[in-house]
Amino acid sequence: MRIRPLSQSLAATVLAIGLSFAASAAESAGTATEPPVQPDASASAPVPLLWQVSDDDNTVYLLGAFHLLKAADYPLSADVDAAFEDAERLVFEVSPEQIDDPSNTAKFLQAAGYADGGKLSDVLPSPTYDRLATVMGGAGLPMAAFDRFEPWFVSLSLLMGMAQPLGFSGEQGLDRHLMVRAREAGKPASGLETLEHQLGVLDGAPMDEQVIGLTELVEAPEEAARKLDELHAAWRGGDIEALERLAIDEMKEKTPETYRTVNVERNQAWLPQLRGMLDEAGEDDVMVVVGAMHLAGDDGLIEGLREAGYRVERICSACAAD
Structure with missing residues (x-):
């Protein structure tokens, strides 16, 4: 039996x-995308990965995002809408201001290059x-055009090229959607980390x-597309256990x-910030x-906040109806 290495699915994850x-930058650095399709009002809402974390006076609504989504993933659940309305402010991985910085594509491409002047042909086997x-x-x-970039960038670019014909878009991702809603509602929004830190995480992956x-990815691109579909289906179904199996184990x-x-x-790094809120x-x-x-697994934010003594409850009307 041929064992598929994790790294093939790592780009999708x-x-x-x-x-x-990664979703926003890979899309911006690649070829032009089609304009986002309008949400399908007749589509069923995804089951939300939404938790309420609280102490005696404050609440943090912790929402698990999918960074590439389709028009059919909207509108969102009424649970998400209610939590959004109740929140005085929003916090994302990276602030909307940094995500929307027009210099991001240049930063992304610079990070994707070889610091030592190498080339992709120097690190890839000839076949x-x-x-x-x-x-x-x-x-x-x-x-x-790709020979000056490291493999992680080429992998993300290829996967983005596969995702777009399937209807996925970073501009339709849950975080991007809520950034727009926060701006329209006049709600302050900030980030847990900087864009530069996320670039460092991408660029720091071991070369092997x-x-x-x-x-x-180039030998079996259909496997990466299948992985993306599996992750999306688990997210839409609100299946935290499936996401842990697919993305973590x-x-x-x-x-x-x-x-x-x-x-x-x-x-x-995020847990102390959440506790501060x-x-x-x-x-x-x-x-x-x-x-x-x-959010998932023993190393996830949900478990970390439970261990810190906070009340953690899932908000999921669809789950209660099952």
Whole structure:
């Protein structure tokens, strides 16, 4: 039996539920996208990954996002709408101001380059490089345009190219949608970390894992597309256990260093900030929107807040109706 390395699905996980900036930047750095389709009012709302965390006077609504979504994923659940209305402010992985900075594409491309002046052809095995050139040629893209970029960037670009024809878009991601709503409602919005930090996480992936991931992607692109569909279906169904299985278990086993930097270290940096929102004086309620992967598992934010002694309850009318 052929075992599929985790790294093949890592790009899908990062784009979809791991790093908010990756979806936006990969889309901006690639080819032009179609205008977002209007939401389908007849579509069923996704089951929300929404938790209420509270102490004696404050509430944090913790919402698990999918960074690439489709028009059919809207409108959102009434539970999400109610939490949004109750929140005085919103907090995202990266602030809307940084996400909308017009210089982001240049920063993304700079981070994707080789600090030592290397080339993609220097790090990829020849068969992989030749196969990639064939894939790029079939898409009408010159291979020379990608030779100056590291494998992680090429993987994300390829996956974004696969995701767009399936209807996925970073502009339709849950975090982007709520950023727009917050601005329209006049609600303040901030970030848990900087754009530069997220770029560092992307660029810091071990080179051998980057190479394995890109090799698997060009050899079996249908597997990455299938993985994205599986993650999306689990998110739409509000299935936190399936997301843990798909996005965390294999990563912890096969690429523990990547799991540590993408998930564990960032969760550990965010927990004190969440506790500060709960412990501060006053009665301001906050909606915190992060990739769904950060909520799941023993290393997730939900478990971390439970262990800290806060009341943690899931808000899910659809779950109660089952």
